[in-house]
Amino acid sequence: MDRTKLGNGMNQQNGLDTENGEVAVLLRKLPRVEAPGDFDFGVKARIAAANSKPNTSFLPFLKVAAPLSLLLVVGAFVILYGTLPGDTSVGSVAEVSAPQDEQISLKPEPATVQPIANPVSTPQVDGRSGEQVAVAISNPTRRTGPIRRANRAQPISVREGGSIDSALRPARVIPAPSDVPVREILERLGMKAEFIDGGWKVRSTTDNSIATRSGVRSDDVIEAIDGRAITEATTLKGGVDGKSLNVRREGKQVKLDLKN
Amino acid sequence: MALDKLESRRTEVRSHHVSDPNQSDHELIEATKNGDEAAFALIVGRYRNPITNYLYRFLNDYEEAVDLAQETFVRVYFAIERYHTDYAFSTYIYRIATNLAISEIRKRKRRTILSLTGLFQTEADDTTEFQPTDPRDLQDKALVDDERSRVIARAIATLPPKYRFPVILRDVEGRTYEEIAQILELGLGTTKSRISRARALLKEKLKTYF
Numbered sequence: 001m002d003r004t005k006l007g008n009g010m011n012q013q014n015g016l017d018t019e020n021g022e023v024a025v026l027l028r029k030l031p032r033v034e035a036p037g038d039f040d041f042g043v044k045a046r047i048a049a050a051n052s053k054p055n056t057s058f059l060p061f062l063k064v065a066a067p068l069s070l071l072l073v074v075g076a077f078v079i080l081y082g083t084l085p086g087d088t089s090v091g092s093v094a095e096v097s098a099p100q101d102e103q104i105s106l107k108p109e110p111a112t113v114q115p116i117a118n119p120v121s122t123p124q125v126d127g128r129s130g131e132q133v134a135v136a137i138s139n140p141t142r143r144t145g146p147i148r149r150a151n152r153a154q155p156i157s158v159r160e161g162g163s164i165d166s167a168l169r170p171a172r173v174i175p176a177p178s179d180v181p182v183r184e185i186l187e188r189l190g191m192k193a194e195f196i197d198g199g200w201k202v203r204s205t206t207d208n209s210i211a212t213r214s215g216v217r218s219d220d221v222i223e224a225i226d227g228r229a230i231t232e233a234t235t236l237k238g239g240v241d242g243k244s245l246n247v248r249r250e251g252k253q254v255k256l257d258l259k260n
Numbered sequence: 261m262a263l264d265k266l267e268s269r270r271t272e273v274r275s276h277h278v279s280d281p282n283q284s285d286h287e288l289i290e291a292t293k294n295g296d297e298a299a300f301a302l303i304v305g306r307y308r309n310p311i312t313n314y315l316y317r318f319l320n321d322y323e324e325a326v327d328l329a330q331e332t333f334v335r336v337y338f339a340i341e342r343y344h345t346d347y348a349f350s351t352y353i354y355r356i357a358t359n360l361a362i363s364e365i366r367k368r369k370r371r372t373i374l375s376l377t378g379l380f381q382t383e384a385d386d387t388t389e390f391q392p393t394d395p396r397d398l399q400d401k402a403l404v405d406d407e408r409s410r411v412i413a414r415a416i417a418t419l420p421p422k423y424r425f426p427v428i429l430r431d432v433e434g435r436t437y438e439e440i441a442q443i444l445e446l447g448l449g450t451t452k453s454r455i456s457r458a459r460a461l462l463k464e465k466l467k468t469y470f
Binding site: 040 | 304309313316317322326331333334338409412416431460466469470
């Protein structure tokens with residue numbers, strides 16, 4: 001590309017260069033720089049280097065590696081910790097937290113309670129409810145099962161979760177399945193009763209108890225719990241659901257729904 | 261049968277073909293596409309000086325200009341399959357060089373290395389940061405010419421890129437307005453307007469020479 005050609009190109013459009021043409025002339029007089037002698041060699045070397053350069057693009061690799069890594073991390077977390085946060089479908093570890101009175105259940109879950117070979121701590125023993133053992137609970141529906149409490153002022157401290165910190169807490173103790181006498185059940189409902197004339201006659205009721213809230217009065221005769229007739233010697237294996245009471249009141253049959 | 265012989269002879273000729281310096285750019289490109297390295301060497305030889313000069317006038321840095329000029333040819337080489345002969349090869353290679361120069365300017369801005377010559381001034385700073393030379397006569401003409409060249413180069417370097425590119429292509433490289441419009445992907449009117457504006461700015465900066 002010599003200067004003559006450049007000059008010809010310019011001369012073709014001189015009409016447009018008349019404005020500030022002296023500047024154009026000045027620029028045209030600038031000395032032209034030339035490429036160095038090893039210019040071609042440099043180009044060839046760059047091309048050769050580019051040809052021999054391995055493909056260092058990690059993008060395709062990252063497209064696969066990134067989600068895979070994430071999956072591995074989540075998988076490792078699940079394996080190590082046993083469950084995802086908030087997941088209650090996996091078994092949790094029970095803890096010893098409160099006296100028996102705070103955890104009265106009229107119907108424990110016999111089928112879902114499994115003794116732990118080496119409990120974390122020594123469980124309390126309640127004389128009324130018989131033996132207690134530290135247990136691991138594996139029933140996913142335990143939360144929604146009926147829980148009756150004799151004393152509502154003291155909430156049941158049921159903590160669930162599969163995290164490792166809950167596993168390290170002391171085991172909670174719940175009553176083991178056993179035959180529960182009717183008298184004890186009635187006491188847990190909040191009434192004192194005696195078996196007279198084929199029925200349990202209520203002598204007194206405890207304020208703010210299930211019995212009081214359900215409308216049980218003194219001199220009522222409890223004849224059945226949850227439709228099951230009760231006698232003096234009746235024991236309710238595994239407790240009861242505690243839904244209703246059949247009461248004889250002033251010679252009339254009355255059905256009372258138990259209210260928490 | 262005769263056709264087969266003719267085709268065979270053509271193939272033979274093509275395989276032993278030696279690139280001719282008188283071949284057009286497009287012919288050399290085609291030869292390069294067919295693996296003729298000598299043809300590409302001819303292209304490099306044909307454009308190395310104009311491209312180096314163009315980049316040098318734009319960057320006002322010879323080493324950088326040579327580096328980008330070499331990179332321009334490397335880009336041409338690897339993109340040669342995508343090159344179409346719809347327009348002149350000179351337009352194509354100048355456009356690549358221009359894009360590399362723009363990228364270089366952006367890199368420099370990121371590095372916040374501002375040239376003392378005011379290379380990266382914005383349009384608003386057109387009239388600042390420029391010290392004209394001492395207009396007194398000197399005995400040595402070569403020295404005067406050298407000094408004048410340096411002053412003009414610095415004046416060009418103070419122009420905003422959008423004026424610098426077209427005025428260099430027009431007044432230094434001698435490209436036509438149509439070519440410049442194609443290289444810079446601008447309208448013809450915009451191209452002319454920018455060249456005119458660039459000259460006016462330069463005239464103001466170099467008024468001691470007029």
